[in-house]
Amino acid sequence: MMKCEIILHINGERRSAVIRQADTLLMVIRYLGLTGAKPGCLNGDCGACTVLVNDTPIKSCMMLAIETVGQEITTIEGLRDTAIQRAFVEQFAFQCGYCTPGFVMNAYALTTQKPDADEETIRKWLESNICRCTSYHEIEQAVRSVLAQKKR
Amino acid sequence: MIPFDVAYYRPSTIEEAVQLFSSLEAKGKRPLYYGGGTEFITLARLGRAFADAVIDLKSLPECRILSVTAHELTFGAAVSLTAIEEANSFPLLTKAAREVADRTARNQITLGGNICGRIFYHEAVLPFLLADSRVVIAGKEGINERSIHEVFQQYMHLSPSQFLVQVKVDAAYSNLPHAHTKRRQQGNTGYPLVTVAALKKDGKLRVAFSGVCPFPFRSLEIEERLNRTLPLGARIASVIEALPSPVLDDIEGSAKYRLFVLKHALLDVITALEGES
Structure with missing residues (x-):
């Protein structure tokens, strides 16, 4: 299994995570303890996992965590x-x-x-x-x- | 959760993207060009898509262009449908784009993803078919510009190593009278039973469809029938006889119901444009 360490900027903090490159943003932020974003349909339909990426609403079940390296993520905890x-x-x-x-x-x-x-x-x-x-x-x-x- | 490993690459030039594809292929990998990612993640989770490497095109400057000059509109393939909607440089495209999925999803869905993906509705392509657009394609052979009609026949005919860079439209098309309607089984965010897009150029109607058949299409034969000097009902009946394949019959709607909806959608679109000069 290919794993790598990434640094995400979440709610104004730098957070380190060891991930599979296929992991979605939703899985990774929840792994980091930010469980406000909810797994619902996991299909981009329900919006329960919505977070902001560079201030834009994004369904975090539909984005790879590795895509967000270098971007500002805001979750409900922020x-x-x-x-x-x-x-x-x-x-x-x-x-x-x-x-x-x-x-x-x-x-x-x-x-x-x-x-x-x-x-x-x-x-x-x-x-x-x-x-x-x-x-x-x-x-x-x-x-x-x-x-x-x-x-x- | 994607149940297999995927290596992620984010090239910054077209050449780098193409070379990456070739080198990964040479190593026995199955790479895939990647835009917004919504379709790939959805299908991969269901075991209906596979790639062991994705090449993200969102950092390629040529794919991020959204420009308007006096003569030409250029839409980069990695531009989101929301960005296209907000720019509103081609109003018919704005109407088509803002009916795809939902607002948050459109923040991610790219123009290239909608046109080149596997889910067959490809609704953003309809305005481009009507506007006789040109597509810029990158691949091992270099970068080429071609008529959309050569490349999009039911779906985008690209080799796996090629990707869409841009779509270009003559600026004159942005001001033409147009109409667009999308009819769904229920709700405001799902796939279409029927989508009809229309433009009026030089006094003649042009129409393109999604949801009617298992592929989007524009048909010159249908347009010829639609522009005859016959009563509207007779023209619509004639159009139905010239559909390019049997009407879709699936969980979204039976063929009979889609035909019923299509007739009404055509009636509304033509009525909206017949009075236009």
Whole structure:
């Protein structure tokens, strides 16, 4: 089995990992103890594993960890008391919580990068994640509330 | 999890990429050019794709170009569908790209991956077929520019050692009247039952399809039938008779249902463009 050591930049820290080059980013960050990104479908459909790579939402089950060497990775553990996290709590935008980290990462990118997002943009971005508890309405409300705060 | 080992390479020039492919092959390896990686990782996990080395093309400057000049639009093969959507330099391509998968997936899916991959819908190729585009291909023979119609016939005819570098479009196509519709069985992110893309050039309709047959296509015979001076219903019926293969019949939709959807999709697209000059 071919293994190699890589250095990843995750949440502002340098993290070393010994990996197979075929390992996905999701497997490696979870191996490093960052278990917020969740294995769901492992097929790029559900979005539970979403992280940011250079501020762009990425499904970490669909990217090789070795591809991200030299790039900035942000996981849910790297977000602390952000507006979107508070909004998810205030709007009750979850039930079981399994999909929540993925939704929060995607919604964080949306609300920080597209402060003028219209309904179509919100819909297009949120289509990337699936919630089996069907909290979609509350999740959209959380996003809208953060965007509204930014416009004040 | 990919159940086999893969060596990862990230060349920085086209020549290096081609040489890597040759040297790996000479060592008995099975290398594969790699873009966004979504299709390879998906199929490898399921045991439906194999490579023991991947050559990542995302660092090749020529593959990362997204440029507009007065005469020409150039789309690098390693540009993500999201980047194409945000640039919006070819509005019909924007519409086709933003209906592929979902927004987060499109941050990774590259133009080259969508056009050259194994999953047969290749929806991003439709606007390029309609715009008589040119493709730049790299391989052992060097770098060549060819008409997309020579290379894309049902799928991209590339040898394993070749890869798509760029697609080029005459700038005049970016302003032409156009229409695009994608109909799915359900939801907003899945594969199409039927996708129809259309352009109107010199008063004539051009149409290309995905999801109708097990390959995307543009057919000059279909366009000739569509541009006849007959009532719309008769023209659509005539188009159905000229489809290049039996209609897809699979879990996404039966052939009968796809035909029903196709007729309505064509009706909407043609109606949208008939009044355009």
